[in-house]
Amino acid sequence: MSSPLAQGLLGERVSARQLIAVLDDHDLIGLRDGTPVLGEGGYLAESPWSFNGKTDFIELALITDVLRMLMPASDATAPEVSSYSLKHTAEWFLRPHCSYVSNGRLIWAAAALGLRLAAPDEAGSNLLVGVSERGHDYVRRMVSPGGSRPQADHYRPAGFTHLQTALAKATAGESATARWVQPTPVDQTAPFHDWLIRQVDRDDIISDLASDYAAGIRLSHHRIAHTPDELLAIFHEISHSPEAYDSVVSAIAEWMRTVPSAAPVRTERTGGDAHGHEGWGAGAGTIERVEYRCPCGDGEIIEEHDNVPGFREHDVRLDCDRCRVEWRFVDGRDVRNWGLEPVVGRVTV
Ligand SMILES: [Zn+2]
Numbered sequence: 001m002s003s004p005l006a007q008g009l010l011g012e013r014v015s016a017r018q019l020i021a022v023l024d025d026h027d028l029i030g031l032r033d034g035t036p037v038l039g040e041g042g043y044l045a046e047s048p049w050s051f052n053g054k055t056d057f058i059e060l061a062l063i064t065d066v067l068r069m070l071m072p073a074s075d076a077t078a079p080e081v082s083s084y085s086l087k088h089t090a091e092w093f094l095r096p097h098c099s100y101v102s103n104g105r106l107i108w109a110a111a112a113l114g115l116r117l118a119a120p121d122e123a124g125s126n127l128l129v130g131v132s133e134r135g136h137d138y139v140r141r142m143v144s145p146g147g148s149r150p151q152a153d154h155y156r157p158a159g160f161t162h163l164q165t166a167l168a169k170a171t172a173g174e175s176a177t178a179r180w181v182q183p184t185p186v187d188q189t190a191p192f193h194d195w196l197i198r199q200v201d202r203d204d205i206i207s208d209l210a211s212d213y214a215a216g217i218r219l220s221h222h223r224i225a226h227t228p229d230e231l232l233a234i235f236h237e238i239s240h241s242p243e244a245y246d247s248v249v250s251a252i253a254e255w256m257r258t259v260p261s262a263a264p265v266r267t268e269r270t271g272g273d274a275h276g277h278e279g280w281g282a283g284a285g286t287i288e289r290v291e292y293r294c295p296c297g298d299g300e301i302i303e304e305h306d307n308v309p310g311f312r313e314h315d316v317r318l319d320c321d322r323c324r325v326e327w328r329f330v331d332g333r334d335v336r337n338w339g340l341e342p343v344v345g346r347v348t349v
Pocket residue numbers: 294295296297298299300320321322323
């Protein structure tokens with residue numbers, strides 16, 4: 001019990017007394033008429049516990065830390081993650097500190113931690129555990145051999161990196177990391193993201209885009225688009241059909257009509273340079289050029305600043321035949337602050 005791994009890496013360490021009390025008194029997995037309900041194989045499993053008396057407690061403490069990292073599901077959600085699936089995730093995550101995690105120990109640790117448990121009909125030996133389904137899916141895919149790795153981290157549990165680091169340090173024989181402080185949740189509102197998700201139920205190309213986008217978020221294939229700019233950037237990062245671009249433009253056009261105060265679109269900077277110019281007889285100056293990707297990605301937006309005495313000009317233009325038809329610069333902004341909006345009437349139903 002003196003092992004650093006048994007001290008609770010993400011919170012108070014679970015005590016032996018807590019663990020024993022759960023096997024006696026828990027509503028679902030405590031003794032029933034004096035008979036154990038939980039065994040090594042899980043709920044109502046015949047298999048007795050097989051303790052070795054050496055690493056049992058450390059292993060239970062580590063399993064508790066994995067479950068703690070996964071965070072409780074909201075009370076509004078019924079427990080939905082199978083203990084059997086969780087036991088594999090815990091096993092992969094804890095390797096090599098814990099090479100085998102039994103179904104029974106996973107359920108035991110979950111109960112000791114106070115996570116909600118449910119026995120579905122036909123439960124067999126597996127119970128459903130009230131941890132975040134999204135968070136678990138993320139962790140499982142990060143640690144499972146041959147899993148498809150998440151490409152974005154919006155579902156990464158807050159304690160994931162700390163626990164991984166702490167275990168890696170223990171493996172290397174280094175002393176423990178500083179105590180983990182759970183970050184205060186930041187209220188990150190994302191009105192554009194929320195709006196786009198809500199378009200799933202319509203019946204047009206915007207709903208097709210919204211469905212693809214929602215699936216991409218759910219499966220962590222890409223990050224959250226807080227703004228139309230981010231949606232365009234994500235769109236260029238992932239594979240898509242050529243037609244899909246039309247739905248992106250339509251969605252942005254509708255968003256900007258729905259929310260007139262929405263910021264115009266800016267795109268990613270791709271290059272540029274500045275060089276001195278000897279001038280036209282009234283002294284030297286500079287010529288600066290900045291390049292951005294055009295919205296469709298096939299051309300450029302070019303910003304030019306001539307700062308030569310007697311010849312000062314600031315100009316921005318769309319160097320793309322397609323985008324010149326589909327986008328226009330918002331009036332009243334200075335050149336360095338250019339912003340684009342879709343040409344009105346672009347919305348296709
Ligand atoms: Zn273009």
